[in-house]
C-alpha cells in the first residue's frame with residue numbers, strides 16, 4: 001500500500017513532528033541600555049524626562065529603556081522636520097532623493113538578520129515571519145518607492161505633483177518595521193519630511209532604523225522618531241506644523257484623530273481594524289484552502305488588521321474542512337519566537353492577551369463551541385493557544401469585534417449570495433479571501449465584497465506595488481503602489497481628482 005492510499009482522504013499533514021530546538025542567535029543585536037529621541041539626526045534626552053522599558057513579550061525581560069516624548073519633544077521634532085524640508089530635502093533633485101531611498105533599502109537587506117531578530121525579540125513574532133516577511137517587505141517598499149522618486153510626473157501625468165511638507169506618522173505594534181516602511185518610503189519619495197511615532201510596546205526596530213539612516217547619510221531632520229505612548233501620538237496629531245497625518249491602529253483612536261483634524265485642512269489617511277471573511281466554496285482545493293485558513297488567522301498570532309478571522313465554509317464541505325483544520329492545528333508549534341521552527345509566537349502585550357481572553361470568554365458564554373489543540377505554553381510571557389470557535393452566530397461578539405489574536409470564528413453559508421451578505425455584515429471592510437476553482441465566481445465575489453483587498457485562492461499576500469486600505473470603519477486612503485504615493489503629494493486645485 002502506498003503512503004497516499006494509507007492516508008486516504010486525510011490531509012498530507014503528519015499528526016506530529018518532533019523538532020529539536022533551532023534557536024536563532026540573538027548576539028547579532030547589540031542594544032543600548034537606554035534610547036533617547038531621534039531628532040534632527042541626533043539622539044536627544046526627552047524634555048519630559050520619562051523613560052520606560054520595552055519588554056520581550058515571550059520572556060517578560062526588559063530589553064532597553066526608551067524615551068517617552070511629550071509635547072515639547074514633538075515640537076522639537078516637527079521643527080527639525082520643517083527645517084529639513086525647507087532647507088534641502090524638498091528642493092533636492094528627485095534622482096538624489098531616490099539614491100538615499102535605494103541606499104536605505106540596501107542597508108535594510110544587509111542588516112536583515114539583525115532587524116529580524118530584534119523584531120521577534122521586541123514584538124514576539126516568530127523569527128521565520130520577521131525574517132521572511134517583515135524585513136524583506138520593508139526593504140522592498142524602499143526599493144519600490146525609490147523607483148518613483150524621480151518619475152513623479154509619469155506617476156501623475158498631466159498634473160504637477162508637489163510634496164506636502166511635514167508628515168506625522170503613527171504606527172501600531174503588529175508590524176513595527178514594515179509599517180514604518182509603508183509610511184516613510186512614499187513620504188520621502190514624494191519629497192516630504194517625517195516625524196514618526198512607533199507603538200509603545202515595539203519601538204526598538206524603529207530605533208535601530210535610525211542607525212540605518214545614519215549609515216545611509218540621510219540629511220538630519222528628514223526622518224525624526226519620537227517614541228512614547230498615545231500622548232505623543234496625540235501631540236503629533238494636533239501640532240500645527242504638521243501637514244499630513246498617516247495613522248494605522250485601532251478604529252477607536254482613528255475616529256478620535258479624524259474628529260481632532262476636522263476642519264484643520266491637514267490631510268489624513270487612516271488604516272484601521274478589520275474582521276475579514278475568508279470564504280471557502282465546495283469546489284475549492286481543500287488542503288490548500290486549509291493552509292490559507294491557517295495562514296489567514298494564525299500568521300503573526302492573528303495580530304493582523306486584515307486577518308481572516310471569520311471563516312465562512314459552504315455547508316456541504318463543513319465537516320471535512322473542520323476535520324482537516326483541527327488536524328492541521330495540532331501540528332502548529334507555539335513557543336519561542338526566536339526558534340526557527342515556531343509557527344505561533346507570543347502575544348504582543350499583557351493588555352492584548354487580556355483583550356483576547358475577554359473576547360474568548362464572551363464567545364463561550366454566548367454559546368459557541370471552542371477547540372484548542374493540545375499544546376504546552378511557556379510559563380513566562382504572554383501566550384494564547386490557536387483557537388477555533390464553531391457554532392458561531394453572526395451576532396456573537398467573536399463574529400463582530402476585532403479580537404486581534406489567534407482566534408477563528410467559523411460560520412457557514414449555502415449560496416454565493418448568502419456568502420456575500422454575511423461577509424459584508426460587519427462595520428469593517430479591509431480584506432477578504434475567496435477559495436474556489438471558478439474564475440468567474442472569483443470576479444463576481446470580488447465585485448460584491450465591500451473590502452479593500454480581496455485575495456483569491458491565497459491569503460495575506462503583500463506586495464509594495466499593490467494598494468492596501470479599507471472601506472467603512474477600516475479607514476480611508478490607500479498605502480502601497482501608486483495609490484500610496486498620492487496622499488503624500490499635493491496638486492493644483494484644477495488637477496485634484498477625488499481629494
Ligand code: NDP
Pocket residue numbers: 170171172173174197198199200201228229230231232233234235237248249250251253254256257271272273274304305352355402403404
Ligand atoms: P492604538 O490605536 O491605541 O495604537 C496605535 C498607535 O496609535 C500607537 O502608536 C499608539 O500609541 C497611538 N495612539 C494611541 N492613542 C493615540 C491618540 N489618542 N492619538 C494619537 N495616537 C495614539 O491600538 P492599540 O495598540 O491600543 O490596540 C488596540 C486594538 O486596536 C487592538 O486590539 C486591535 O484590535 C486594534 N489594532 C489594529 C491595528 C491595525 O493594524 N489596524 C494595529 C494595532 C491595533 P501606544 O502604542 O503608545 O498606545
